[in-house]
Amino acid sequence: MYALTLICAGLANGALYALLALGLVLIYKTQDVVDFAHGELFMAGAYIGFTVYQLLGWSYPLAFVFSIAGGALLGILLELIVIRPVVGHPHVTIAMVTVGVSYTMKGVVRLCFDSDIHTMPPVSNSSVSWGGVVIATQSLINISVAILLTVLILALFQWTRAGLRMKATQQNPRGARVVGIDTGKIYALTWGLAAAIGAAAGFLAAPVTLVYPDMGAQFILKAFAAAVLGGFDSVLGAIVGGFLLGVAELLAGGYISTRLIDVASYLIIIIVMIIRPQGLFGRSAVVRV
């Protein structure tokens, strides 16, 4: 039962890693950009939710909607202003632009809200007990939101016009432009989508992690680990990787040593990169000379 409880808690954490990793993968697939500022989009989602719910006193669902919409807007603006000019530049340049964005966002939040740690109440404090296994309602909500969003995104890619255009842009931006797809719009849309998912994750994580400017720093590393584990270019991989990482972390922490909770993700990155760099679901890159 202990194991099952651990696994359920792990899945709940994993759902958040999966959501962040999903955004990272979407952006990477579309623009070849690794977004080091994604942890701060996550943080922004939490802060928007906190502002709307705690400071303005509006309803909880409304706060969730605002944080998703705010995240999407932030993502689109980021793409338009700073990312678009550097697409196709060396990886160092792109990475450092996103790092710069991440520090700026942290600084702005610190300036507006100070470094204080704020609290956010969970959706509900109840928990479901089922044959000795205890699951918090919040965990169930995290898991279902993660699965729902993944299904929605896979459906988007499969059946909608916008999704097909996004897929075409991911596969071959130049070819997509030739057949009349406005790749600029697709880039902005992708960032909006990825940032909205990240902000949603931030909102869901806020009750557990609390709300403070550096809250994204640890999460982005876990999201990297999840994405690496699943394969950096696979949407399905990001989700599976996220859940696997969450469970592996807590099992290692519960049965071996609690200190391992922090390092599990780093060890996973190193091991996966050495044994199977393309991850579980990724395709290995073919370089033509």
Add this chain to the structure above:
Amino acid sequence: MKRLLRHLILPAAFLALCAVPWLSNDYIQYIFNLVLAYVVVAIGLNLLLGFAGQFAFAHAAFMGIGAYTAALLSSRFGVSFFLALPASGLLAMILGMLVALPSFRLKTVYLAMVTMAFAELVQWVLIQWKTVTLGTDGVSMPWPSIWGHTLQGDKEIYYVILPIAFLAYLFARQLLQSRIGRAFVAVRDNEIVARSCGMNVALVKATAFGVSAFYAGIGGALFALALRFIVPDGFGMFQLILHFSIVLIGGLGSLGGSVIGAVVLTTLPEVLRGFQALQEIIYGVSLVIFMLFMPRGIAGFLQAHGWYPREILVRGWREARAGAGYGLATPLFRTEREDGN
């Protein structure tokens, strides 16, 4: 005459820097020491990132290893600083060559990710291995002594740090003008061409990582000496971003740029001390602005206007090709076998 002047610039700069303690107070002296430590660290990162083109995120960890080796050896085992210094460089170098292993297969962001994981692991070890590193309590660095005389105060240790930093700069310059330096650039510009020219790419990468980590280790030891107290948190992500900012804002692939970057970015946070939010905003915004509008950094900007000489990798190139177009962007390949067979 012009050539003579050019050869005199460095000795003159060294002499001028030797005079600094007479003009400064303790606080300014401390900043000078810190800047010099960062010069060494930044040159190391520039060798790896700017010249060998390896996008690795472990530099802060190597610096931490160097700082901790020096501090622990001299405070807990009573080893002289002048023995602990090479030891910290060597230990960082060995780990650096170990980290080079994944770089044989991985590139760009994948390499960044695995080295970042390594760096976080190092920081975790520094925090958790309490019996040796004292964990989050931190380690303090004793004053170094030489021939029975203890060097005390920021002004006296400046005379330890300055020659080392100067030697580090000179060594890097010579290294880059040797066939090793040109091999770095060849691997950066096109690995496949480098390999087809008979270079041992894996060996070149391992060398680049080793040398870079050695610099980080030495720089870390100097950093510990200048700061006199180190904690594991000091060698995390923020430190790494600081190194990247120094190298990129100073000028990627330019040794002078690293010096400029170290001066600018070490003094800036001192000016804004206590305003963490403003520090973060200024760092972040300046990184973005430099990447968007001045991707070659301050050194690249000065070179484009002719205010700072371009750095040439081949000795005698300037004399041989006077007036012809040259620059770092020109790929320099050797056609003979590199291994000397």
